[in-house]
Structure formats: structure tokens, C-alpha cells
Amino acid sequence: MSDLLHTPLFDLHAKLGAKMVPYAGYAMPLQYPLGVMKEHTHTREKVGLFDVSHMGQVLLEGTDFEATALALETLVPVDVLGLAEGRQRYGFFTNDAGGIMDDLMLANRGDHIFVVVNAACKAADIAHMTANLDGVSVTEVTDRALLALQGPAAEAVLAAFDPRAAEMRFMDVATLTLNGAECWVSRSGYTGEDGYEISVPAAQAEELTRSLLAHDDVEAIGLAARNSLRLEAGLCLYGNDIDVETTPTEAALNWAIQKVRRTGGARAGGFPGADIILGELANGAVRKRVGLLPDGPAPMREGVVLYSDAESDAPIGTIASGSFGPTVGGPIAMGMVAAEFTTNGTIVFGALRGKRLPLTVTALPFVPANFKR
Amino acid sequence: MKFTEEHEWLRAEGDLVVVGITSHASAQLGDIVFVELPDVGTVVAKDDEVVVIESVKAASDILAPIDGEIVEINEALGDTPSLANDDAMGEGWFMKIRPSDPAQMDAYMDEAAYNALIA
Incomplete structure (x- = not known):
């Protein structure tokens, strides 16, 4: 080193x-x-x-x-x-x-x-x-x-x-x-x-x-x-949850784009990729970052491919960050999934060591924030 | 007790061999949160990936140290994976193998040689 x-x-x-x-x-x-x-x-x-x-x-x-x-x-x-x-x-x-x-x-x-x-x-x-x-x-x-x-x-x-x-x-x-x-x-x-x-x-x-x-x-x-x-x-980790291939809407970061920079705002657009980003703000993106709670005890980490069911061959997303959450007391993950699978409560399946294991799409954060507003 | 360079220990118990990871390995892995064990009845060959240990940080594969059949697994690790940290050389054992060639154990290090390896 x-x-x-x-x-x-x-x-x-x-x-x-x-x-x-x-x-x-x-x-x-x-x-x-x-x-x-x-x-x-x-x-x-x-x-x-x-x-x-x-x-x-x-x-x-x-x-x-x-x-x-x-x-x-x-x-x-x-x-x-x-x-x-x-x-x-x-x-x-x-x-x-x-x-x-x-x-x-x-x-x-x-x-x-x-x-x-x-x-x-x-x-x-x-x-x-x-x-x-x-x-x-x-x-x-x-x-x-x-x-x-x-x-x-x-x-x-x-x-x-x-x-x-x-x-x-x-x-x-x-x-x-x-x-x-x-x-x-x-x-x-x-x-x-x-x-x-x-x-x-x-x-x-x-x-x-x-x-x-x-x-x-x-x-x-x-x-x-x-x-x-x-x-x-x-919270997103750059390189895992967000990167140059990820748009703000896909990353579920719309909240960080204030009205004044959006369509109809006093200083709308004027940043790189504005046409794409403003379009997705209005119409949504084809995929979105979600929280994922593995149903079992096995952590599912970055790179685990997600499917709609236990048999399908067509991936619907990928885990971007996954680990064990000590405060949650079990495995937790975030990943990008196709828009039709983003509703909380949706069950998706991760391919882990030759098995398909279920995860539940879950609201973020996993642990409530404790800020002094 | 015998030790592998992969930081596993093997202990003869009658005609079976009990396998686990060393305290040194468990300390290096950090807090173990999940251990995936093979199914009882699985026939394994030396160097097959048989166990996955998940710490908070990462997943690690454990290889079968000998050829044989898995005849018992440590079910207690399911509820209490931290046994592999707290008592790696005892209650934190992973599996018992019925060896097809017990002489394979002889090739491994004794405790003094292992301690020299990790010193």
C-alpha cells in the first residue's frame, strides 16, 4: 500500500x-x-x-x-x-x-x-x-x-x-x-x-x-x-447506486431538483442533459432505484441479477448495493428495477449461487432518519 | 487437530471429520452474519466450494478440505451465525464429513505449523 x-x-x-x-x-x-x-x-x-x-x-x-x-x-x-x-x-x-x-x-x-x-x-x-x-x-x-x-x-x-x-x-x-x-x-x-x-x-x-x-x-x-x-x-453510493449511466429520475433523486430548475421554473434547464432529465421528471423513467428486503437471511450484494419470478430468464434489474443491516437485523439492498416492479410490496427474485431467492420492494430508508430539522 | 492454508481446521471424531474455520480466519472476516451450509447427504470433493460465509463486509467461500459425504451440519449457525466468531474452534463448527480417504487429513498442518503460518 x-x-x-x-x-x-x-x-x-x-x-x-x-x-x-x-x-x-x-x-x-x-x-x-x-x-x-x-x-x-x-x-x-x-x-x-x-x-x-x-x-x-x-x-x-x-x-x-x-x-x-x-x-x-x-x-x-x-x-x-x-x-x-x-x-x-x-x-x-x-x-x-x-x-x-x-x-x-x-x-x-x-x-x-x-x-x-x-x-x-x-x-x-x-x-x-x-x-x-x-x-x-x-x-x-x-x-x-x-x-x-x-x-x-x-x-x-x-x-x-x-x-x-x-x-x-x-x-x-x-x-x-x-x-x-x-x-x-x-x-x-x-x-x-x-x-x-x-x-x-x-x-x-x-x-x-x-x-x-x-x-x-x-x-x-x-x-x-x-x-x-x-x-x-x-443513501446512494457513487459508483454503485448512481453512475454516468444513471439519470436522476432513475436514481429516485427527483427531490434534489428544485422547481425553479424544472420545466416552467424561472431557471428551467440550462444544465447538461436537461432535455432528458426534464422529460423523465415529467414522464418517469424506464427503471428506478428501490429498496429491496431479502425475505431470507442471506445477504444479496451488488451485481445480483433480479427476475420477476423464480423461473423467468429475462432480468428485470440488478442489485447495486447490498449488505447486512446491523440496525435492521437482517440483509438489506438497493437496486435498479424496471418501472413496473417499483411498487412497494412487489416480490422479485435474486439469482444467488444458483438459486432464486425472493426480495420485497420496500420504501427507503430502512432506518428512519434522525435529523435536527 | 489439523489446519489448512485456507484457515480451516479439521478434527477427527470417530470415523467422521469435523470442519470449521480458525479463530484467526474468523477475526479477519469480522462480524459473521450468515453461513450457508451444504445439504446433508451432499458428496463433496476436495476444493469444492461447500460453505459461504457472509460478514457485514463481504462473502467468502470455504472449500471442502477432503473428499467425502456431508453427514451433519451445524444447524445452530442458522439462528446464531455469530457462533463462528465467538467460538470458531468449538461451537462454531460447520459440518461433519464422512471421509472417503481419511489419509487426506495427514497432508495438513499441525497446530504449531499453522501458528507459524499466521504469526
Whole structure:
């Protein structure tokens, strides 16, 4: 793993006994000695701390927020201009075929937009923005770590460092002083739990992480539990659930496209693939991402082909993400299925090791979200 | 008790051989959430994929270490797959095989050799 990139917390992961794996070019903690199951449960019950420094942090700065927002709206089908200062929003870059190039979080920071993108896509995203955002400087932030503090006690933990943390609502962003470090904090995450994402100067990252971990309620959590948490929360993983072949409507992400960017809206269209995406918003897509609950105890993972019944030879979809859900207490999955099989309660069959095993199409999320609205 | 390089253990029990995975393997796999065992009566050849272990993270195949017939499986793993974590070398056994060639066991490592392998 010598050619892998290190996050500013690499040495700390080793000291904590993490099992490190390659992920998107980085050496990342898969799990700690606590183990996936307990890490998952701990995050749902108390607080988990994740190193997500592999993700791309990018600053967009034009002449003013309005100019920067309007430029960004040419690449994403979301309402950037209407985002209030100090607020964050989910979005995605689309291509001319209406496919999703990456998903991202974007925040109005007053004089600039702060964007967080996926690690595996960040080089391409930055090149894409640099090439296409006229009059906007695109700067990757390379001197900061990114932490996620997630779980029902996250507010209590972080407010002890800076009481302003308690005043933030879901999807607020603010600059807080944590352990003397100037941190860019959002009240958001990737677990379905309340919590924060914290951009901290690299030089102060280990000290802040150690201070957070010193709290009795906080445990370090690895990528494996991050995946089972996000899957229970029904959240997409780029590369599994969404990719360049997947449109927003297929991905069941219509909610992320605000009215102002839709047909009839004041700034309708104007993003790559708009004709296709707006058409599907109006008429639906031929397939859609759904939750899938295996009826039996066997997990069904990505790549399992789905059929309408136990005998048919014609596939109707594929599992995109599948695992065991520790909070659900059984296997869970998400997948793309043909439109006629998307009604909750529909039974479909997955081909697993030569057998056809039933799954029930199920509303997402599997575990209700616990956000502070 | 004998050990394979695939991190299985084999223990003679009368004329049967009990098979499971080592504590080392179970720790590497992490939390085991499902074990798919073969049907009793299945005739297996050495290196056939006979068991699938699912952890939260991934699925892993376990190969038959010897030729023979599956005569008993550990039904307790159905309700409590975590037995394969908590007592991998004991209550977490997978299956009992009636070997067609008991001498196949002799080729495997003893405990000292296995411990050296994983050291």
C-alpha cells in the first residue's frame, strides 16, 4: 500500500489499530478493533467519528455569490442561486445523456461556494468545473482534513467545543472554533443520523480528532460501518447506486431538483442533459432505484441479477448495493428495477449461487432518519 | 487437530471429520452474519466450494478440505451465525464429513505449523 495517499489522520489510524485498505487511491480505515457491527450500532446509539479526508473539498469563487451560483447551475440541475447564506444542499453533476457524473454537497459561504465531492471523482470534477465555470476560480483545498461526527449525541459532544454547534439546524454551515482550530462545519452526514461534517486544518486534525475521541460517547468508525449506515439510510453510493449511466429520475433523486430548475421554473434547464432529465421528471423513467428486503437471511450484494419470478430468464434489474443491516437485523439492498416492479410490496427474485431467492420492494430508508430539522 | 492454508481446521471424531474455520480466519472476516451450509447427504470433493460465509463486509467461500459425504451440519449457525466468531474452534463448527480417504487429513498442518503460518 506504499503508493497510496495518506490522509492527515493516517498515523492516528495505525495507533488506533485500524485495518487499513485501499480506497479511491487512499489508505483508509476499513474498521477498528471494535468491529463493524459494534461500530455501526455505536453510531446509531451514541456518536461515531469518521475520517473522510479522502473526499474532495473545493472552493468556488467568482465576482460574487450570484455569479458563482449561476455558473455552477450550468453544471448541476439544482437551485444554487436560491440557497441562503450558511445553508448547504445536495446535488450532482450531470452529463449530456442525463447521467450522473458525481454527486456532491454545495454550501453558500457568502462570498464563495464550498463543494465536497467524492474521492474517486474529485480529479475529474475539478477538471470539469475548471473547464466549464466561466469567471469562477476553482481551488481544491488540500491543507484540510474532513471529519464526520455522526450520531444522536453528536450535538452534545460538539457543543462542548463550541456552543454554536447546538444552534445549527440540519444542512446549516458555519465556521466554528474547535480546539482552537478554525473549522468549516456543516450539520449533515452520510449515516441518516444527526451529526456534523468538519473541515479542519490538516495540522490541527489529529489533535481535534484525539480530543473528540476522548469523549466517552465517541468511537472511531471505519468505512465498512459507514457503508452499512448509509445503506440503511437509503443513501446512494457513487459508483454503485448512481453512475454516468444513471439519470436522476432513475436514481429516485427527483427531490434534489428544485422547481425553479424544472420545466416552467424561472431557471428551467440550462444544465447538461436537461432535455432528458426534464422529460423523465415529467414522464418517469424506464427503471428506478428501490429498496429491496431479502425475505431470507442471506445477504444479496451488488451485481445480483433480479427476475420477476423464480423461473423467468429475462432480468428485470440488478442489485447495486447490498449488505447486512446491523440496525435492521437482517440483509438489506438497493437496486435498479424496471418501472413496473417499483411498487412497494412487489416480490422479485435474486439469482444467488444458483438459486432464486425472493426480495420485497420496500420504501427507503430502512432506518428512519434522525435529523435536527 | 489439523489446519489448512485456507484457515480451516479439521478434527477427527470417530470415523467422521469435523470442519470449521480458525479463530484467526474468523477475526479477519469480522462480524459473521450468515453461513450457508451444504445439504446433508451432499458428496463433496476436495476444493469444492461447500460453505459461504457472509460478514457485514463481504462473502467468502470455504472449500471442502477432503473428499467425502456431508453427514451433519451445524444447524445452530442458522439462528446464531455469530457462533463462528465467538467460538470458531468449538461451537462454531460447520459440518461433519464422512471421509472417503481419511489419509487426506495427514497432508495438513499441525497446530504449531499453522501458528507459524499466521504469526
